[in-house]
Amino acid sequence: MLEDISIPTPQEQLRFLKQIQTILQSGSFTSTYKFALLISLSRLAIEQGVDTGECLTLDYLDIAEKFIDLYWWQARPYQFNEQAPFVLQQSTGPQASIVNLVLAAQEKFKTLAAARQNAAEWLKLKKAVAGTVKRMPVVYLQNLNGQSIEFLYHLDASAHHLQLLPKVMYCLRQFSEIIEELCQKRWVDFVRENKNNLPVLDGLPDLNAFLFAPTRNQLGKVADFLMDLQQCRCFYCNQSLKNKKVAVDHFIPWSLYPADTGHNFVLADNTCNAQKSNFLASENYLEQWQARNYQHDSLITAELSSQGFLADIRRSHHVASWAYQQARDNNYLLWEGGKSTRFASWMCA
Numbered sequence: 478m479l480e481d482i483s484i485p486t487p488q489e490q491l492r493f494l495k496q497i498q499t500i501l502q503s504g505s506f507t508s509t510y511k512f513a514l515l516i517s518l519s520r521l522a523i524e525q526g527v528d529t530g531e532c533l534t535l536d537y538l539d540i541a542e543k544f545i546d547l548y549w550w551q552a553r554p555y556q557f558n559e560q561a562p563f564v565l566q567q568s569t570g571p572q573a574s575i576v577n578l579v580l581a582a583q584e585k586f587k588t589l590a591a592a593r594q595n596a597a598e599w600l601k602l603k604k605a606v607a608g609t610v611k612r613m614p615v616v617y618l619q620n621l622n623g624q625s626i627e628f629l630y631h632l633d634a635s636a637h638h639l640q641l642l643p644k645v646m647y648c649l650r651q652f653s654e655i656i657e658e659l660c661q662k663r664w665v666d667f668v669r670e671n672k673n674n675l676p677v678l679d680g681l682p683d684l685n686a687f688l689f690a691p692t693r694n695q696l697g698k699v700a701d702f703l704m705d706l707q708q709c710r711c712f713y714c715n716q717s718l719k720n721k722k723v724a725v726d727h728f729i730p731w732s733l734y735p736a737d738t739g740h741n742f743v744l745a746d747n748t749c750n751a752q753k754s755n756f757l758a759s760e761n762y763l764e765q766w767q768a769r770n771y772q773h774d775s776l777i778t779a780e781l782s783s784q785g786f787l788a789d790i791r792r793s794h795h796v797a798s799w800a801y802q803q804a805r806d807n808n809y810l811l812w813e814g815g816k817s818t819r820f821a822s823w824m825c826a
């Protein structure tokens with residue numbers, strides 16, 4: 478029998494959103510795993526999926542990698558006032574075991590980059606995290622007061638993969654920004670309200686930034702690399718960057734897709750960077766960016782993965798085609814360079 482790959486109807490899409498909302502509002506949360514799982518599924522649907530109603534099959538190791546990305550930053554000691562650094566508690570009971578796994582890895586490796594580069598240890602870590610993901614949030618996410626509402630996937634304890642139900646991939650891609658924001662907000666609330674974090678409750682105003690802000694401090698080396706790659710010119714206006722303040726720009730804006738992927742970085746002067754802000758750049762820049770990535774793929778992959786970023790041209794371009802499709806479907810404003818920000822031509826067609 479042929480699989481029905483038609484996209485969900487508006488009613489089905491609304492029902493999906495409603496169910497996400499129900500899970501986040503009425504589910505019980507003893508740790509932050511469920512938020513991490515929803516965020517991971519939605520990011521993987523963008524990276525690995527397409528805009529159809531098909532099922533998407535996800536490897537537990539890929540889900541585990543997303544978990545490690547999320548928790549690596551959050552497991553750093555949180556510094557506040559004059560008190561001693563404190564590792565935020567991600568569970569109402571003893572510390573969440575994935576945080577402990579990450580902390581153990583941090584004792585061996587100073588950076589996420591170094592951990593990722595040690596293939597054997599990285600695989601071991603991913604397997605351990607995958608085991609917990611499979612036993613815990615995957616089992617409980619769709620459970621509401623003992624009632625199962627399976628709308629994302631069917632539970633199959635024997636499988637090595639997690640297969641999303643038909644139309645779920647589409648909805649995750651369509652509503653990823655809403656899902657990210659809802660999950661991040663609930664995650665911050667959970668950490669803030671968790672009595673185990675009482676010792677640092679005073680220092681929590683910037684908790685959101687600590688938990689989810691992009692990793693700007695790491696980008697110095699990326700800037701050096703891009704300076705050479707772009708021959709000291711701004712990616713957008715092509716003017717010389719000599720003696721100018723520069724910024725590493727997320728070509729697909731962080732606000733649309735809050736994860737660092739190597740091919741997504743470009744170097745811009747501060748003026749262009751500030752003007753582009755949270756906008757997508759117009760399609761001529763998209764072509765320019767793709768061409769750059771094809772031309773320098775092996776160099777970008779080698780350098781940025783050695784700096785610890787996920788660098789995979791296929792995934793980055795997948796994210797981009799998702800983002801531009803979203804822009805077309807939803808009439809996003811695009812930044813056209815210079816000072817103008819207006820609807821791109823396709824909007825008028």
Ligand SMILES: [Zn+2]
Pocket residue numbers: 711712713714715716745746748749750
């Ligand atoms: Zn510029």
